[in-house]
Amino acid sequence: MNAAQPEKSAEYEAKNWINNQQDTHDKLAQGLTAYFSMSDAFQSIAARVHLIRKAQHRLDLQYYIWSDDFIGHLMLDELLKAADRGVKVRLLIDDQNGTQLDDTLITLSQHPNIDIKLYNPYKYRHFKVIDYIFRFNNINHRMHNKLIVADGSIAVTGGRNISSEYFDASESFQFTDMDILFYGTAVQHANDVFLNFWNYDLSYSVPQLLGTQASQSLDQLRLGYLKKHHQSQEHQSIDQKVNQEQQQLEKQLSHQQPAWAKAYFLADHPDKTKAKAQGEQLIYNQILKKMGQPQQEFDLVSAYFVPTQQGSDYLAKLAKSQVKVRLLTNTLVANDVALVHAFYQKYRKPLLQSGAKLYEFKPYIEREQRTWYEIMTGNIIPAKGKNTSSLHAKFFDVDDKVFIGSFNFDPRSVHLNTEVGLMVESNELQEKVSTQLDHYLPFVAYEVKLDDQGQLLWREQRKDGTVIEHHVEPESTRFQRFMMKTVSYLPIEWMM
Numbered sequence: 359m360n361a362a363q364p365e366k367s368a369e370y371e372a373k374n375w376i377n378n379q380q381d382t383h384d385k386l387a388q389g390l391t392a393y394f395s396m397s398d399a400f401q402s403i404a405a406r407v408h409l410i411r412k413a414q415h416r417l418d419l420q421y422y423i424w425s426d427d428f429i430g431h432l433m434l435d436e437l438l439k440a441a442d443r444g445v446k447v448r449l450l451i452d453d454q455n456g457t458q459l460d461d462t463l464i465t466l467s468q469h470p471n472i473d474i475k476l477y478n479p480y481k482y483r484h485f486k487v488i489d490y491i492f493r494f495n496n497i498n499h500r501m502h503n504k505l506i507v508a509d510g511s512i513a514v515t516g517g518r519n520i521s522s523e524y525f526d527a528s529e530s531f532q533f534t535d536m537d538i539l540f541y542g543t544a545v546q547h548a549n550d551v552f553l554n555f556w557n558y559d560l561s562y563s564v565p566q567l568l569g570t571q572a573s574q575s576l577d578q579l580r581l582g583y584l585k586k587h588h589q590s591q592e593h594q595s596i597d598q599k600v601n602q603e604q605q606q607l608e609k610q611l612s613h614q615q616p617a618w619a620k621a622y623f624l625a626d627h628p629d630k631t632k633a634k635a636q637g638e639q640l641i642y643n644q645i646l647k648k649m650g651q652p653q654q655e656f657d658l659v660s661a662y663f664v665p666t667q668q669g670s671d672y673l674a675k676l677a678k679s680q681v682k683v684r685l686l687t688n689t690l691v692a693n694d695v696a697l698v699h700a701f702y703q704k705y706r707k708p709l710l711q712s713g714a715k716l717y718e719f720k721p722y723i724e725r726e727q728r729t730w731y732e733i734m735t736g737n738i739i740p741a742k743g744k745n746t747s748s749l750h751a752k753f754f755d756v757d758d759k760v761f762i763g764s765f766n767f768d769p770r771s772v773h774l775n776t777e778v779g780l781m782v783e784s785n786e787l788q789e790k791v792s793t794q795l796d797h798y799l800p801f802v803a804y805e806v807k808l809d810d811q812g813q814l815l816w817r818e819q820r821k822d823g824t825v826i827e828h829h830v831e832p833e834s835t836r837f838q839r840f841m842m843k844t845v846s847y848l849p850i851e852w853m854m
Contacts (some may be wrong), residue, residue: 360566362821364557375412375512375541382542391542391621393782394610395762397751397794399526402518402537403429404603409508410436411604413445417505418552420450420477422500422764423519429527433520434462435583438576443469450556453479453499464572465579467564475561476568477501478631494795498853499631502764502775505552513548514724515623515780516762517661517752524750526746533750534802538762538780540621547623551778607824619784622648624763626776641770641779648781649756655682657795658754662698663687663854664768670705674712683714684795686803690842691814691833692721692748693781698768700845701854710808717803718816719749752779755788771851802838804832 393668396402408416417440424430453476466472480497482488491498507513516537518524523531555561627639637643656676665673675738677683693699710716753762763779765771804816831839
């Protein structure tokens with residue numbers, strides 16, 4: 359039984375984060391929110407570091423995945439430094455994350471300014487198969503949220519987990535993703551959402567769940583981070599690069615006029631984890647209400663795209679009514695969850711027949727420039743100048759509105775996992791997103807079309823202007839295609 363005591367919200371002034379107090383006061387009086395969208399991976403990690411380093415009162419974070427890797431430890435090091443200077447840190451991680459960080463989390467929990475909880479923990483954490491056999495309905499619902507809030511005033515949400523592959527810092531695999539930084543009216547609800555999850559009876563404190571006996575002390579952990587980040591030339595370079603980027607972001611926040619718009623932080627109620635949420639407690643219903651019916655265009659980017667028959671019919675109806683529908687998801691080989699592809703593939707032909715445009719992300723992206731991680735560390739990402747890549751972004755725009763968050767267009771996001779995101783009413787942001795897709799899609803994705811016989815083909819545009827047509831799923835093997843076809847007959851689409 360969870361013995362944790364519920365905590366109350368805390369209000370903090372935003373003076374530390376904004377320069378023009380009067381202008382900001384006027385914007386807030388109008389119910390507006392300032393925002394910066396971020397598709398660049400390094401800018402996204404620098405934004406999170408900036409929030410941590412500048413926070414004066416409290417840091418609240420909730421994430422689906424927090425890995426035991428370079429980015430994971432960089433963020434934990436920053437949080438520890440913040441706690442050392444008096445900032446209260448609350449960190450909520452879904453227990454799907456695994457056990458690799460357990461000892462580090464126990465150590466960090468010894469700090470008087472750090473509280474860490476695990477969400478919906480497995481009963482048999484080192485033998486999860488037992489939970490899957492006997493407690494499947496309990497553990498099949500996960501907290502997929504990605505959110506950091508500093509001083510109750512400024513936040514970042516989006517699709518990125520705290521792991522190296524989400525920030526172009528993995529030596530084997532990279533995700534392409536999207537985040538958004540925001541402050542103003544919408545942050546108030548983000549605070550409430552975090553607190554709802556933090557106080558929920560499925561959030562267990564690390565001492566309660568894992569105990570208090572760590573193999574190292576806080577001083578030993580500090581020393582380990584110090585050695586790791588400051589005694590090698592590569593980490594000194596990374597620190598310098600992070601410092602430069604977060605200083606640039608601070609300059610933008612302090613001295614440049616940000617974009618302001620009506621915005622809404624949307625989120626599932628934690629009751630969804632118990633299959634008890636309904637109506638306006640569900641983010642899917644909130645999205646439909648706030649986004650409204652598309653009249654002109656609908657761009658959807660979803661890493662895991664399983665529209666179901668209902669969703670496919672909805673998108674097809676839009677396309678047939680002259681709404682410009684453009685969809686981007688992963689190819690079979692690019693999808694890191696291959697099972698998802700098995701249940702997506704059957705909807706391609708009906709969508710294309712309706713007039714929707716469909717694109718699939720390439721499994722390898724040629725990069726003309728080295729990533730920030732390669733430059734800083736000297737470690738070269740393999741595969742002869744190509745990065746093994748996958749689309750992980752989840753965003754869509756409807757006419758003059760844009761949603762950026764953790765929500766995929768699939769049954770799992772609709773019915774099983776909890777999700778969050780920011781919906782912005784902005785022609786400026788919508789045009790930016792649409793223009794970026796116009797520019798990048800020909801180079802990072804295949805356009806899926808129907809040939810004269812009504813069969814699928816994949817058009818690949820090369821940099822020299824030539825176009826290659828593939829008549830089977832690009833880069834895939836016959837066995838992979840056979841398995842996807844076979845799996846698609848299983849009655850498990852509801853959990854994809």
